[in-house]
Amino acid sequence: MPFDLGATVRLTADCLDPGGTPTTAATAVVTVTLPDGTTATPAVTETSTTGRYQADHITTLAGRHTVRWVWTSPAHAYTDAFDVREAAPPAIISLADGRRHLKKTDTADDDEIRVWIEATTRAVEQFVGPVVVRTVTETVRFTSARAVALTLTPALSLEGVTSRRPGGPAYRVEDLKLDPATGLVETADGGVLYGPLDVTYRVGRTVVGANILAASRIILQHLWRTQQGPGRPQRGVDDYDVSEPLPGLGFAIPNRAVQLLDPDSLGPEVG
Structure with missing residues (x-):
């Protein structure tokens, strides 16, 4: 099951000798690879059960994490994975x-x-x-247009619009109009929009x-x-x-x- 962001994940694994018997190792290291590619190496301890090791990892990023255990004397390794929810995953019912x-x-x-x-x-x-109200960011790829359509509707409000082109035009939310039902965005004065743009907006149903x-x-x-x-x-x-x-x-x-x-x-x- 996914873990909540900020929760502590208790990692456990067994060190086995070549014959498959749980065995105390000379060294034990566990490496957690986070979704952004960074790694963490929480402290490892052997439990009261011979050959069974554990480590606690405090989650800081949402997404898929991989876990790599490596022991020496005997040489053994084990790979696993776990998932972490985003801070507020959409839930249509409680x-x-x-x-x-x-x-x-x-x-x-x-x-x-x-x-x-x-x-x-x-x-x-x-x-x-x-359905669930939340803020999303979408890249709208176009060169120039009188209006652009956002992917997700109902779109409740615009939160920010930023050009992806170096030196591209700046747009204030106050100067733009949004049609919640269609997701169409256009300038209030009927001018041309120049893209591509990163559009941050709120979606869902109140x-x-x-x-x-x-x-x-x-x-x-x-x-x-x-x-x-x-x-x-x-x-x-x-x-x-x-x-x-x-x-x-x-x-x-x-x-x-x-x-x-x-x-x-x-x-x-x-x-």
Whole structure:
């Protein structure tokens, strides 16, 4: 499961001799390679279990981390990986809401539920566009135009526009107009924009429709059911049927959720 940014990851690994028996080594080093290519070498200690070593790494960057253990006498090595969430990963429903919908009365499955909520959010937003309000930066590549279209809509507001050309023109947000529904950006005086530009803007919905929230709960339930394996029959199974895969989404969205999301759908080009 992904770790939260700023959390401590306890790394563990076993040193094995050539015959596969856990053994105390003369030296043990673990190297963590961060997403930006830098490395960290946290202190390593052997646990009370012979041959089992551990180290604690405090996370400072979001993304995929690789872990490399190396021992000497005996010579042994082991490679692993872990993921770190961004500081505020988009979540279309809360953990409490997800737990309640899955009829979980304790916190034992919280980490797994959070992963599936994040997956649900990605699926819903691919279908209807951004729902969770957040700030994004997009590079818009063009030479000159009266208006440029941002990729993500609804676009709530412009936060900054910067030219990527050395000595390129500067644009003040106050001098630009944004159409939230289409993502079109143009100058207030009707002038020409010169690119390419880095555009920072806020996306999402300040009010999330009940249909989107209901569809999100159905998708969460669907994803949870598929990874839990076969079990006792459940009422309402038809709500989780999938007639055909959606472009770019496969079987992630069942029929009932598609129907609920349809009023806000991006259309046949979804994915």
